[in-house]
Amino acid sequence: MARTAPSPPASSPGPGRDRTGVALPVLRRLTGRVWLLPALLALASGLLLIGRPVLWHDELATLTVIRRPPGAILAMLGNVDAVHGLYYLAMHYWTAAAGESPTALRLPTVLAMAGASACTALAGRRMFGPRAGLLGGLVLALTPTVARYGQEARSYAFVTLMAAAALLALLRALERPTAPRWGAYALTLVGTAYLHLVALAFLAAHALGVLVAWRREPRGWRRPAGFAAAVLLAVICAYPVAVLGREQSGRQIGWIQAPGLAQLADVWGGLFCSTLLAGGVLLAGALAWGGPRRDSAALGTAGVLLPVLLLWVLSRYGSHSYFIAKYMFFVLPAACSLAGGGLALARLRGAVAALAVLGLLAYPDQVAVRGPLSHARYEYPKPLTWFVPLDYRAAAAVVDAGSRPGDGAAYGQQRDALWWGIDIGVPYYLDRLPRHVRLRDVSAGESGERRDDLWPGLCAEPEACLHDEPRIWLVSKDDGDPDVLKTVHYAEQQTLERHFTVQQVWRVSGLSVALLVRR
Structure with missing residues (x-):
C-alpha cells in the first residue's frame, strides 16, 4: 500500500501564505x-x-x-x-x-x-x-x-x-x-x-x-x-x-x-x-x-x-x-x-x-x-492671455520687509476695477506673516458691507482721507506703465502727487509695489 506524505498542519502555514492570508x-x-x-x-x-x-x-x-x-x-x-x-x-x-x-x-x-x-x-x-x-x-x-x-x-x-x-x-x-x-x-x-x-x-x-x-x-x-x-x-x-x-x-x-x-x-x-x-x-x-x-x-x-x-x-x-x-x-x-x-x-x-x-x-x-x-488660470488648460497672475503674497512680503510704524497703504486697481481685490489680498497675506503688519488704507471709502456689495467704494475726498502718514505703500495692478500713480483714481492721483514722491518701485507678478515718501 502506497504511503502519502502527511499534509502540513493547518495551523502552520508557510511564510508566503501567511502574508497572503x-x-x-x-x-x-x-x-x-x-x-x-x-x-x-x-x-x-x-x-x-x-x-x-x-x-x-x-x-x-x-x-x-x-x-x-x-x-x-x-x-x-x-x-x-x-x-x-x-x-x-x-x-x-x-x-x-x-x-x-x-x-x-x-x-x-x-x-x-x-x-x-x-x-x-x-x-x-x-x-x-x-x-x-x-x-x-x-x-x-x-x-x-x-x-x-x-x-x-x-x-x-x-x-x-x-x-x-x-x-x-x-x-x-x-x-x-x-x-x-x-x-x-x-x-x-x-x-x-x-x-x-x-x-x-x-x-x-x-x-x-x-x-x-x-x-x-x-x-x-x-x-x-x-x-x-x-x-x-x-x-x-x-x-x-x-x-x-x-x-x-x-x-x-x-x-x-x-x-x-x-x-x-x-x-x-x-x-x-x-x-x-x-x-x-x-x-x-x-x-x-x-x-x-x-x-x-x-x-x-x-x-x-x-x-x-x-x-x-x-x-x-x-x-x-x-x-x-x-x-x-x-x-x-x-x-x-x-x-x-x-x-x-x-x-x-x-x-x-x-x-x-x-x-x-x-x-x-x-x-x-x-x-x-x-x-x-481659471480656464486651465487654456493659456491665460489677458492678464498676468497677481502675486498678492509676494507683494505683501515686500511691504512687510520695509514697513515702519505710521506707514499707510493705497491700492491701485486700474482706476475703478476693484474686483482685482488688491486691498483684500495684500492685507490678507500681510496678516499671515510673522510681523502681522496692518496699514491704514488711505484710499478706502464706504465698505462693501455698508454698500451691500462685494467691493468697497473709494474715498470721495482723498485730501481728507489722507492723515499724517510719513510714507505710503502703493500696491497696484501692474500694466507696464512706469508711472505707478496712474493706477489710482484721478482725484487720488493728484492728491498723492501733491504730498508724496515715489522713492522706490518693486515689481512682482502682476503687481507693482511703490514706496511713496512725503515731500
Whole structure:
C-alpha cells in the first residue's frame, strides 16, 4: 500500500501564505467598500500642497463676504452673487470656527471633492457593478479638477458633490421608488440649485434615465411620478434664487462669450483640467457600450453629453452665455462612472494598467494646477492671455520687509476695477506673516458691507482721507506703465502727487509695489 506524505498542519502555514492570508482580507475590505479608496485618494490629492497656490481674486471675493455678519451677507445677496449665497453662509460659520488660513478656507472644498468621488463610486456600482464603481471613483479622484477646484475657496467642488449625490439618489429611487428615496433625490436637487442653478441642466439626462426605466416597466407609474414631484419641489424651492440670479446675471456672467463649435470641442479639456486625460476618460466611457448594461451606458452617456449640448445651445442663442468649463463640472460624476464601466470590462490587470495610464496622462496637469500662481488660470488648460497672475503674497512680503510704524497703504486697481481685490489680498497675506503688519488704507471709502456689495467704494475726498502718514505703500495692478500713480483714481492721483514722491518701485507678478515718501 502506497504511503502519502502527511499534509502540513493547518495551523502552520508557510511564510508566503501567511502574508497572503493577512493581505487578502484587508484588500477585500478596502475594495469591498467601493467608496473608500476613491474618497481617500481625492482627499490626499486635495491636501497635497494645499497652501501653495496664492488666493486669486475669486477666492478673495469669498473672503470679503464671509467676514460679514449673516444679516449683511443676506443683504448683499439681494444685489449680487445670490447664486452663491448658501456657500457664503456656510463658509461664514466654518471660518468662525476654523480660521482664515489658506488651508482652512480650502478644506471644505477638499472634503466636498472626496465626497464626490465616493458618491461617484457608489453610483458606478449601481450602474455597472462593484469593480466599475471602484474604478469610476478612482478616475474622478485622479482628475486634476479634483486638485484644482478642491483647493479653491468657491462653490464648484460642492456642485460636483451634489451632482454625484443626485445621480446616486436617482439610481436608488429608480431601484426602489419609495417616498423617502424620492425625497432624498429632491433634497439633492434643491442643494444643487442653491449652489449653482446652471448645474440643474443634468436633469435632462436624469429625465432620460427615468423614461428608459418606465418603458422597461410601463405600469411602474411611481418612477415618473416621483421624479416629477422631486423636480417640482426643487423648482418651487429654487424660485427665489432663480429670480435674483436672472436679475444679476448681466453683472456676473456678462463677460462670458457666446460659444461656437470650437468652444464645444475645447470644453472637455477644461472639464478635466487635462486635454489628454479628457480623451482617455471619454474613450474608456465609450467602451462601456461593449458591456451588457446598455441602459446604464445610455444614462452615463446622456449625463455627459446632454447637459453640455443644452448649455451650448442656450449660450449660443440665448441672452446670456453660461458656457465655461467650471460651470459644467456636474457632468464629471457621470463621465467617470461611465469610464469605470468601460474599464471594468477588462481583466483586473488590464483595468489597473489602464487606470495607471490615465494617471500618467494627468500627471503634468496635476503638477501645473498646484503652481504658486496656478489659480489665476481659471480656464486651465487654456493659456491665460489677458492678464498676468497677481502675486498678492509676494507683494505683501515686500511691504512687510520695509514697513515702519505710521506707514499707510493705497491700492491701485486700474482706476475703478476693484474686483482685482488688491486691498483684500495684500492685507490678507500681510496678516499671515510673522510681523502681522496692518496699514491704514488711505484710499478706502464706504465698505462693501455698508454698500451691500462685494467691493468697497473709494474715498470721495482723498485730501481728507489722507492723515499724517510719513510714507505710503502703493500696491497696484501692474500694466507696464512706469508711472505707478496712474493706477489710482484721478482725484487720488493728484492728491498723492501733491504730498508724496515715489522713492522706490518693486515689481512682482502682476503687481507693482511703490514706496511713496512725503515731500
